[in-house]
Amino acid sequence: MVGEPGGDVRADVVSEVRTFYDALAEDYDGMFREEPSSPLARAMLGAFAEVVDGPVTEVGCGPGRVTAYLSRSGVSIAGIDLSPEMVRIARREHPSVPFEVGSMWDLPGDAGLGGLVAWYSIIHTPDDELGALFTRFARAVRPGGWLLVGFQVGDEPLLLERPLGHDVSLEFRRLRPERVVELMVAAGFELSGQLVRAPEGREVVPQALLLARRVS
Numbered sequence: 480m481v482g483e484p485g486g487d488v489r490a491d492v493v494s495e496v497r498t499f500y501d502a503l504a505e506d507y508d509g510m511f512r513e514e515p516s517s518p519l520a521r522a523m524l525g526a527f528a529e530v531v532d533g534p535v536t537e538v539g540c541g542p543g544r545v546t547a548y549l550s551r552s553g554v555s556i557a558g559i560d561l562s563p564e565m566v567r568i569a570r571r572e573h574p575s576v577p578f579e580v581g582s583m584w585d586l587p588g589d590a591g592l593g594g595l596v597a598w599y600s601i602i603h604t605p606d607d608e609l610g611a612l613f614t615r616f617a618r619a620v621r622p623g624g625w626l627l628v629g630f631q632v633g634d635e636p637l638l639l640e641r642p643l644g645h646d647v648s649l650e651f652r653r654l655r656p657e658r659v660v661e662l663m664v665a666a667g668f669e670l671s672g673q674l675v676r677a678p679e680g681r682e683v684v685p686q687a688l689l690l691a692r693r694v695s
């Protein structure tokens with residue numbers, strides 16, 4: 480990434496994110512081990528599973544609950560995550576699903592994927608880097624392939640400082656669906672459907688799930 484616009488900022492963010500999730504990985508797995516509890520989230524995952532023709536990568540898979548859920552739904556899927564601790568836990572919890580340490584910025588640009596899932600994992604990307612990230616996604620997905628993205632809706636980021644006593648902190652960005660759609664479309668996707676649902680359980684803001692297709 481040397482010499483790319485935003486490369487240094489990106490490297491700093493990547494390192495900060497990895498440190499944060501390595502520290503939190505076991506606690507995160509304890510909190511989010513189950514499959515997504517929202518029926519509406521599962522409906523979007525189900526729709527994705529129905530339309531997609533693999534192979535699929537979940538980028539930012541964390542402990543692998545969504546990767547495993549889609550795998551059980553018949554999707555040929557692998558997970559990648561920046562955090563080696565997250566990947567270690569994902570392998571431990573879901574031994575039949577492939578997981579690797581890797582960055583969503585380094586996806587092969589060979590249009591080899593039938594689908595890509597970014598489930599609450601674009602949320603640490605600096606605002607002015609989001610467009611470039613969707614361009615990476617578009618290069619990784621074949622024409623006619625699918626993209627499923629989930630994120631919290633809003634304008635103000637949430638700064639999590641020393642969560643559960645760990646000596647780390649990280650900003651969680653909330654996004655406006657219309658802006659994310661605009662960036663996805665500029666990168667070469669067309670929107671198939673979007674779902675914005677009310678917060679459930681511990682959630683405090685609405686949640687957006689966008690399903691898009693790589694333009695052929």
Ligand SMILES: C[S@@+](CC[C@H](N)C(=O)[O-])C[C@H]1O[C@@H](n2cnc3c(N)ncnc32)[C@H](O)[C@@H]1O
Pocket residue numbers: 493496497500511538539540541542543544545559560561562565581582583584597598599600603
């Ligand atoms: C909020 S967690 C979501 C995990 C999982 N998708 C889930 O829903 O349980 C965000 C995850 O994205 C990963 N992540 C963030 N930026 C990434 C990047 N550039 N490449 C790969 N993984 C990344 C983090 O390490 C973390 O595990």
